[in-house]
Amino acid sequence: MAATIKDVAKESGVSVSTVSRWLTGGPVSTHKREKIQLAVQKLNFVSNGAARSLVTKKTYTLGVLLPDMYGGFYSEILRGLDQTAQERGYHLLVSSSHNEQREIVRAIQAMQGRVDGLVVMSPDIDAASLQSNLPARLPIVLLNCYVEGDAYDSINVDNYGGAYSIVRHLTRLGHRRIALITGSLVNHEVRERLRGYEDALRDAGIEVASSMRYVGDFNEPSGHRGALELLHTPERPTAIFAMNDGMAIGAMAALRTLGLRVPEEIAIVGFDDIPTSQYLEPPLTSVHVPIFEMGQRAMERLLMAIQEANAHIRRQEKFPTSLVIRRSCGVGQRS
Amino acid sequence: MAATIKDVAKESGVSVSTVSRWLTGGPVSTHKREKIQLAVQKLNFVSNGAARSLVTKKTYTLGVLLPDMYGGFYSEILRGLDQTAQERGYHLLVSSSHNEQREIVRAIQAMQGRVDGLVVMSPDIDAASLQSNLPARLPIVLLNCYVEGDAYDSINVDNYGGAYSIVRHLTRLGHRRIALITGSLVNHEVRERLRGYEDALRDAGIEVASSMRYVGDFNEPSGHRGALELLHTPERPTAIFAMNDGMAIGAMAALRTLGLRVPEEIAIVGFDDIPTSQYLEPPLTSVHVPIFEMGQRAMERLLMAIQEANAHIRRQEKFPTSLVIRRSCGVGQRS
DNA sequence: ATTTTTTGTGGAAACGTTCCCAGTTTCATG
DNA sequence: CATGAAACTGGGAACGTTTCCACAAAAAAT
Known part of the structure; x- marks a missing residue:
């Protein structure tokens, strides 16, 4: 079994509270700090994320639902999402190959309690079933999904x-x-x-x-x-x-x-x-x-939604496109 | 607040144990089952993953550490990993942009308690620091990493x-x-x-x-x-x-x-x-x-290691390569 | 009809953390 | 040297589940 905070407490002769305080950066006397560090080293202790997030209600993990993972498009999206998440100290819980409504719902439910928010990318999800199956309060950003109204944050392309x-x-x-x-x-x-x-x-x-x-x-x-x-x-x-x-x-x-x-x-x-x-x-x-920027933006908006909690204002963004003329159409500049 | 199992129990007039039993597929009388289902629907209940895995010690999540996410190589690897994981009911917790030793260790620690195993892909990690920083017992597969000996499962290319x-x-x-x-x-x-x-x-x-x-x-x-x-x-x-x-x-x-x-x-x-x-x-x-197959294989081996627990035998696999002759070298068949 | 097995039930103890609280020490400050 | 503030400490109750246990009721076997 992996060592727990109790083991560390026992080993170093301080209370569990104090070890926890050290873990979370609270004030601990030099003396005890040293003892704790020693014990941690010795026992190879790493605190358990599940237990931690059970009480703090923060997972520092964001769910990402993709319809697929093949090709340059999804990998760029994912890169944009990942980079931004990474910068802010978040990880990504990825789940792909979801085309059917039901599968998506199942995946979302499996993520419940393990994520602080969700980026859903599924061109053929419908808003109603999302709404009725989604745990309330879970911040969510829809990427390239079609939804009417302003029930969700969303990001789309023109x-x-x-x-x-x-x-x-x-x-x-x-x-x-x-x-x-x-x-x-x-x-x-x-x-x-x-x-x-x-x-x-x-x-x-x-x-x-x-x-x-x-x-x-x-x-x-x-x-x-x-x-x-x-x-x-x-x-x-x-x-x-x-x-x-x-x-x-x-x-x-x-x-x-x-x-x-x-x-x-x-x-x-x-x-x-x-x-x-x-x-x-x-x-x-x-x-x-x-593509990359849309991933970034989706993640930024999700993190915003998480931070602002209930003060968050939902928005639907539409990214403009631009024409890139190369040679395959017969008239571009050489490139 | 999202509804908990207690809310469901109260709403449906049964005990918490019974609801839990229903959730995990145990025997429940038709009568109570119906009541529970109704309450679940009404309260929009989804069970909390963190709490669940705290007690079961299963997360159905696998950690993936990549040095980067750009380009066709990593996205193929990831696709291979993801597809296999998906098939077996697992999700992927992804974290990229890790080049330094220290960062990798930090990322691994952050995943502690949130994953059942790990695929680490980092051409310049060294085995010693892995070993000393890794929680014992966490199954792990090294992908394209250089390690001597047979301390870890590993997959490499020739x-x-x-x-x-x-x-x-x-x-x-x-x-x-x-x-x-x-x-x-x-x-x-x-x-x-x-x-x-x-x-x-x-x-x-x-x-x-x-x-x-x-x-x-x-x-x-x-x-x-x-x-x-x-x-x-x-x-x-x-x-x-x-x-x-x-x-x-x-x-x-x-x-x-x-x-x-x-x-x-x-x-x-x-x-x-x-x-x-x-x-x-x-x-x-x-x-x-x-590439794709290596991702698949890495995931298969990881899942094996998890399933077999302590009976698992570590192996070092080296994938063969093959020459693909196309036109850029001057002599290939047209393609 | 009695015993045994199966099925169903709820109470309560875990799981590994954090965090509130009440208390103790330390330390400037007047 | 009193006094209040600041730093530090440990006990214990949460968090939302599962699971063990004891037991009751129903079904099956004798």
């Missing part, structure tokens, strides 16, 4: 604006047949990006054709499949807009195997601007999303 | 063999001036890879030149700087071996800005074979390391 601007960029370059590789359509972010795509086409006087659309799943292989499929359409697209960089990468690989040159024969653009994208050949034009 | 084989590949292609971009030389993995590089050169009758070496830090920018520096040497290298793919990517970007074609004018190879590498142009020849 999905509509980003998609609109990159598709408009393509239309301005003269493209008229712009194919689309989407993620799952139940995903709210996907729907927003879709709206941006369609509006940009319409505003350019282009008809939206459903043959120009392939439903992927945000991973490389689906981008690959999507590109192959879209090239079979009677009127071959001159450009492909993939709803994230992962699928754009997959699509580019597919085009390469077909011997199609990017961007000369077909343009391709993505969304997210993950770190990898700049190193592709040709470098990928994409909608820049400040 | 760094020497990997480096040797990729450098030999280059010499067989006729390269004689093979430059090297390393990571920090205090890192044990770096030293092993260095050894492999040097032996491969010697075995090919090539003299090891210190002018052909640039000390980087495993991140892209240092690869970029390294490539620029190495091209200034009197005898320009015909190939560059970067000790990880991140630096290889940085180096490739540098060569591109200089207008040097890869692999025609200069070959470049990496180490790790992160997911990104296959999508580069040209695709990067690298030493494949089963």
Whole structure:
């Protein structure tokens, strides 16, 4: 068994209270302090976090719920979360692969009593079931979740604006047949990006054709499949807009195997601007999303919510995107 | 305040013991079960993890210590760890950015009582200080750490063999001036890879030149700087071996800005074979390391150690690498 | 019908801390 | 040298669970 505070007290001949006071930085006489330190060393004592947080009601741990962990996007988010947490002396309790409502709730419940707050990232969670399953009082920040109203702190991206601007960029370059590789359509972010795509086409006087659309799943292989499929359409697209960089990468690989040159024969653009994208050949034009910063910001807001407790004012933030023009769309500066 | 088990007991008119028994799946009469369920629903009760693990001494949480979180390597490791943990009903308590000995120890101590075991990944931790600071009995698996003897379970990569084989590949292609971009030389993995590089050169009758070496830090920018520096040497290298793919990517970007074609004018190879590498142009020849699998395996071994408790037999595993020949070294099959 | 087993029940003692409280010592200060 | 403040001390009650125990009621076996 690991040594407890009682063992230390006995070994050093002081009371439990005094050892505890030493642990928490209270005033202890030099004499006793030395004895305690000796005993701690000897017994290899480390205080038990569970017991501690049971009484203090602080865990210095924050829960993070992710739908997945694959790829440059989630790892950047996690990095942003982790760095900020780390700076403030917090740890992260991570749990991924949650797509279903029920799973998320289960994971949240398992974290109860082990975390001081929660960052939930799940594009398809619904607010109602969150509310009814969440222990009251647990500070929470929603990242890229769709919720109406101001019941939660949330952080989102301007999905509509980003998609609109990159598709408009393509239309301005003269493209008229712009194919689309989407993620799952139940995903709210996907729907927003879709709206941006369609509006940009319409505003350019282009008809939206459903043959120009392939439903992927945000991973490389689906981008690959999507590109192959879209090239079979009677009127071959001159450009492909993939709803994230992962699928754009997959699509580019597919085009390469077909011997199609990017961007000369077909343009391709993505969304997210993950770190990898700049190193592709040709470098990928994409909608820049400040991924790392969003992670940071989510964590900052969560820590704020924890600190301010009930005085906390909830806010919904929407991060702007920006167009990063590289060579894959056919006109960028070299990079 | 969140509701406690006592509140539930009072609300439903049964004893605390009975509620607890219901929670843990013990036998409870239908009648009381219903009452309890009602009360739980009404009070929105979720049992407190800290209290629970204080008495059961199980947390269903595993600690993970990483030196950093940036890049394809760590995120793959983490994914492997997380997936396996998830499958077995465990969560991950993650803490990164630990390079110094002291920081690691502090992080481990902070996790005491909150985790059932630990995966420590820190190429420059030393076994002695681990041992003296670690609470006895806490199962632990070392990932890519250098420790002598069999005091710990550990998982490593065949760094020497990997480096040797990729450098030999280059010499067989006729390269004689093979430059090297390393990571920090205090890192044990770096030293092993260095050894492999040097032996491969010697075995090919090539003299090891210190002018052909640039000390980087495993991140892209240092690869970029390294490539620029190495091209200034009197005898320009015909190939560059970067000790990880991140630096290889940085180096490739540098060569591109200089207008040097890869692999025609200069070959470049990496180490790790992160997911990104296959999508580069040209695709990067690298030493494949089963990153995800190593994460999985580390977690499996940790869970074993936990399950078997004192009957556990420690083992040191070394994962083999394999050469992945793509185009960046000048001879690969197209991909 | 009696005994034995199973099933269900609540009281109370843990688990390893912190922190309040009441008390004791130490130490300037007038 | 009294006096009040400050520093220090240990006892013990929390914190929210589980689990051991003793026992009662119901079911099964004799």
